[in-house]
Amino acid sequence: MTLTLDEIRALPKVALHDHLDGGLRPQTVLELAAEAGHELPAQDAEALGDWFYEAADSGSLVRYLETFDHTVAVMQTADALRRVAREFVLDQAADGVVYAEARWAPEQHLRQGLSPEQAVRAVADGLAEGEAEVAAQGRTVVARQIVTGMRHADRSAEIARLAVAHRDSVCGYDIAGAEDGFPPSRHLEAFDVLKRASARWTVHAGEAAGLDSLWEAVHLAGAQRLGHGVRIVEDVTLAEDGTRHLGPLAAFVRDTGIPLEVCPSSNLQTGIASTIEEHPVGLLVDLGFAVTVSCDNRLMSRTTLSRELALCCEAFDWDLEQLEVLQLTALDHAFLPLPDRARLLEQVVLPGFAG
Template identity: 60%
Template sequence: MTSPSEPSVADAPSDPSEATTDPVAALVALIPSLPKVVLHDHLDGGLRPATIVELAAEIGHELPATDPDELGRWFVEAASSGTLERYLETFDHTVAVMQTEDGLRRVARESAVDLAADGVVYAEQRYAPEQHLAKGLTLQQVVDAVQAGFAEGIAEASAAGRSIRIGTLITAMRHADRGDEIAALALENRDNGVVGFDIAGAEDGFPPSRHASAFTTLGQADFPTTVHAGEAAGVESIAEAVHVAHACRIGHGVRLVEDITTDGLGDRLGTLAHWIRDRRIPLELCPSSNVQTGAAESVATHPVTRLRNLGFAVTVNTDNRLQSGTSMTRELTLLVEEAGWELVDLRDVAVTAAAHSFLHHDERSALIDQVIRPAYASARGGRHRA
């Protein structure tokens, strides 16, 4: 999948016996140990089913199933209806058990531990504080509980020999009218682990322009933003994310391919597609999730590969690990097995994600040069092209 101009990440196998190994299987076996970066991962979409069962029992919340394995299957099946609206309904149950400081702290701690166990070295986790006020918490108490949980999880992962760093993205629900308030909350916590702002929820009919004043405030404060766009709505949503919200990244953006046509001379980019590619505005693509919501037909044909080949700044993400029954390892594995990705492609999306994270430049560079590139440079086996 890589272009001839791109350098190879892996050399020929040093062990002759490895030469007979199936290259796809060899690369798949390597993926769990590779360092990964995820920029689009929802805190309320990554709970452990067993945790949901325990917390729901404590508060008397009724679940579709009380066996953790059965509940986990229910989430994936319910989220696979083919529409974003039905997908979002599954969050009624996860958000319900995240209404107390203890519940929020536990979920955040376990999320950090689970991501680290998957080989994620840097994650940006997002959630909407306004959705966690049903039991009387204030917005700041919600943020404090989540940050405390992340700190505990990072420490627990470190004790187990896994290093992970987490940056928090504060999300405003696009159908509500609290954008200015949530933007102010994000700014108040920029020294408390919050690295960016986002809007999420039902996309169609609720454009970024509804929160234009919030984005203006954030821009004037030099605070980065990412916007869910181009998932349930088309290129007009992406255009507003870029030109109204001045988004540093596009959350999903899978439907940007609607601004790309193909004829006998090859692919032709529309003006918006050119704008995004030329300015290296990264796309937070989520293959499995996009298939579930009907934004893509399959992982094999998911636009992430086409966009990658066309030179867009693409990243690969989980979106909601619970609802998609997924992990970063699984997402990358599916791209290798079904879309023909190679080791250099996995390296490039990890480097792209780190380079476009909301860390400061020196921190991004250290992550890339000291963690990601060395690991891929030493990797052997797998499917790659010299």
């Protein structure tokens, strides 16, 4: 029997791929825009939420990314960043998430004079405030930030150095933005910085571009996780006898356990598949890939992690055991020190699935 949304919400969950600037509350966007003097396409929270969803629901990654013009515009001060980060934690905890990584690009938040260091500290403060507020309610949530270099820009190495310099509050690094035409090989200096510092990093790949992008992410950038990664199925063929054959790249990703940060609803909006039933995540799980499920952008996809998992349960007949495997996989690959992961596992995740 399919698990209900409420039953899934009650389970402890791990969110690895969630953009800070893609998860604002519509009311928060309105209030921050009023303070900043930024014009929005709608003037009440419900209509604004509808606009973000409909604008993102175009089938184009480029159009999808345009919605961020408004959220980034209202996140240009330390107070705004701190508020958005705090609410990120509260909203994740309300959905039953016990560990969440918030990724964002500091270089996009400097228009009003913040330095990258000040911006990172503001987000760190907001995440800590959210954790403390949740703890005061007797619940557990751990939140960390991933800093992102924009792949169409030239600051990726600088942001990598920022991640290393602030590794006490920054758990990892990412490159994001328009993937097609901006391959990981443009940012090898950044990945060299990270490798030399023994840092942690993930790479957006296999969303708007295919196997070439994934190959570079894995073999040139040394990705420890793949953001989305779902187009790895282009290296999987169906034989006449109905069996699946993995090409060399797909086999390497599966066999070495490089985790995929899959975001189903977001992928539907950017054209990966037409329906959730056609989404590659079901096949990837069946083939034994290290699959994790996240939201990508909760505002633009009007979703939560519980909703993403509920959609997949209905489409692929996932049961409680499969959901537990997904959360254990995500926690195992979280950019969190091993002792902290072990504590979450023993104190929160396993007891939560045991009922």
